[in-house]
Amino acid sequence: MTGMRPAEIRVSEIFGPTIQGEGALTGLPTVFVRTGGCDYRCSWCDSLHAVDSAYRDEWRALTVEEVWSEVTRLSGGVPVMVSLSGGNPAIQPLGELIARGHREGYRFALETQGSVARDWFADLDMLVLSPKPPSSGMETEWDDFDACLRSSRGKPQTALKIVVFDDADYAYARAAAARHPQLPVYLQPGNHTPPPPDDDDAPIDIDGVMERMRWLVDRVIADKWFEVRVLPQLHVLIWGNRRGV
Amino acid sequence: MTGMRPAEIRVSEIFGPTIQGEGALTGLPTVFVRTGGCDYRCSWCDSLHAVDSAYRDEWRALTVEEVWSEVTRLSGGVPVMVSLSGGNPAIQPLGELIARGHREGYRFALETQGSVARDWFADLDMLVLSPKPPSSGMETEWDDFDACLRSSRGKPQTALKIVVFDDADYAYARAAAARHPQLPVYLQPGNHTPPPPDDDDAPIDIDGVMERMRWLVDRVIADKWFEVRVLPQLHVLIWGNRRGV
Ligand code: SF4
Numbered sequence: 001m002t003g004m005r006p007a008e009i010r011v012s013e014i015f016g017p018t019i020q021g022e023g024a025l026t027g028l029p030t031v032f033v034r035t036g037g038c039d040y041r042c043s044w045c046d047s048l049h050a051v052d053s054a055y056r057d058e059w060r061a062l063t064v065e066e067v068w069s070e071v072t073r074l075s076g077g078v079p080v081m082v083s084l085s086g087g088n089p090a091i092q093p094l095g096e097l098i099a100r101g102h103r104e105g106y107r108f109a110l111e112t113q114g115s116v117a118r119d120w121f122a123d124l125d126m127l128v129l130s131p132k133p134p135s136s137g138m139e140t141e142w143d144d145f146d147a148c149l150r151s152s153r154g155k156p157q158t159a160l161k162i163v164v165f166d167d168a169d170y171a172y173a174r175a176a177a178a179r180h181p182q183l184p185v186y187l188q189p190g191n192h193t194p195p196p197p198d199d200d201d202a203p204i205d206i207d208g209v210m211e212r213m214r215w216l217v218d219r220v221i222a223d224k225w226f227e228v229r230v231l232p233q234l235h236v237l238i239w240g241n242r243r244g245v
Numbered sequence: 246m247t248g249m250r251p252a253e254i255r256v257s258e259i260f261g262p263t264i265q266g267e268g269a270l271t272g273l274p275t276v277f278v279r280t281g282g283c284d285y286r287c288s289w290c291d292s293l294h295a296v297d298s299a300y301r302d303e304w305r306a307l308t309v310e311e312v313w314s315e316v317t318r319l320s321g322g323v324p325v326m327v328s329l330s331g332g333n334p335a336i337q338p339l340g341e342l343i344a345r346g347h348r349e350g351y352r353f354a355l356e357t358q359g360s361v362a363r364d365w366f367a368d369l370d371m372l373v374l375s376p377k378p379p380s381s382g383m384e385t386e387w388d389d390f391d392a393c394l395r396s397s398r399g400k401p402q403t404a405l406k407i408v409v410f411d412d413a414d415y416a417y418a419r420a421a422a423a424r425h426p427q428l429p430v431y432l433q434p435g436n437h438t439p440p441p442p443d444d445d446d447a448p449i450d451i452d453g454v455m456e457r458m459r460w461l462v463d464r465v466i467a468d469k470w471f472e473v474r475v476l477p478q479l480h481v482l483i484w485g486n487r488r489g490v
């Protein structure tokens with residue numbers, strides 16, 4: 001067949017390099033490809049501009065080559081970690097992009113809630129599964145989550161990352177960790193002042209985040225949960241809610 | 246020979262578990278064994294109470310069993326990461342303590358400037374070599390540093406961690422990384438308001454630390470140094486200069 005249009009990737013924004021602010025790769029220079037669209041609607045979503053269809057007209061349908069040329073331009077052609085995030089990046093056709101980048105020495109991390117499995121998860125360098133706790137208002141389908149793990153075929157470095165706001169979230173995190181004893185677990189105190197999508201400069205309650213961080217450390221220590229990592233969102237501490245840094 | 250007293254470890258403080266605030270293990274629950282005494286005198290040392298001999302009368306000479314019983318008491322007998330720090334912990338006889346803890350499933354990380362090599366570095370789980378940049382007022386003897394690396398015989402996970410205050414420190418970090426291309430590198434913005442040893446509640450210039458953090462991220466990105474990690478001292482952000490948390 002001729003004239004077939006290549007699969008397009010729905011992109012909300014591409015920015016960086018800046019340092020990764022969350023989880024296992026915290027502190028690592030990273031270019032972010034944030035895709036548009038999500039099958040979830042978490043109450044505290046901090047990426048609504050990449051989720052809510054009200055922002056759909058800001059999203060672009062790009063070919064692999066178009067995405068790739070922005071990534072290489074931003075990184076000056078020097079291989080860097082590329083974070084595929086969203087929204088839920090698993091609903092986009094990203095396999096080809098990963099293959100394209102690997103040929104030039106770039107690495108790829110993907111973060112998803114674990115609701116949609118893809119064969120190309122096995123081609124990632126890092127897979128961050130971030131199931132959403134009760135405070136999100138979402139319900140985890142563990143069968144879908146396990147399908148994501150199976151798709152990765154044990155190839156990428158894989159970690160669980162769970163946002164914790166309260167006791168119920170903490171109990172959820174404990175249970176999720178117990179279901180997956182082989183996975184390293186990262187807990188992240190929730191930010192109850194996520195950025196409104198239209199206001200980059202909305203104030204953030206850093207004291208509240210830090211108080212939740214101290215509470216979370218206390219919980220983990222009291223439970224003698226010594227294999228977990230507790231990390232705040234570093235970019236929020238450094239830059240507040242500002243986007244694109 | 247009978248009646249030989251077992252080698253004693255000079256201890257400034259044992260505390261925790263709390264989360265590791267620096268480097269590769271940031272966020273991990275850890276018990277800290279801070280030894281007393283150091284062969285360096287860094288201008289910005291943040292552990293003067295474990296360095297300056299004026300505080301020597303607060304240090305205790307403890308046997309392995311005495312240290313071990315404090316560590317197990319603090320961790321409730323549950324295996325946890327133990328950080329051996331100082332001062333310079335390499336000047337203490339720690340080999341037996343490591344063997345003792347390993348038998349019960351504990352893990353050990355040691356952080357040293359890399360001035361004194363020990364055979365038992367090879368028994369660690371993690372070796373953090375933190376050579377001191379020009380702003381410290383110290384001079385790195387790279388032969389001694391390389392002896393530390395050789396002692397470890399490639400066994401523990403090993404990382405470079407370098408504190409950066411200014412351009413000269415940054416250039417030093419670049420050169421140190423280039424000398425050791427096989428080692429992961431962690432850069433840490435310096436804290437120019439380290440705790441005076443007698444005052445737990447001395448205010449800390451968080452804004453200054455964060456400004457240095459942003460500067461450091463900008464430097465790394467501008468240089469396309471994409472393999473490095475830039476991490477602030479997390480415990481300082483969470484608890485300020487308070488000791489023992
Ligand atoms: S899964 Fe992530 S992107 Fe989607 S709504 Fe929830 S927080 Fe937002």
Ligand code: SF4
Pocket residue numbers: 283284285286287289290291292293296331332333358377
């Ligand atoms: S090497 Fe470490 S403990 Fe020793 S003086 Fe320098 S900063 Fe302080």
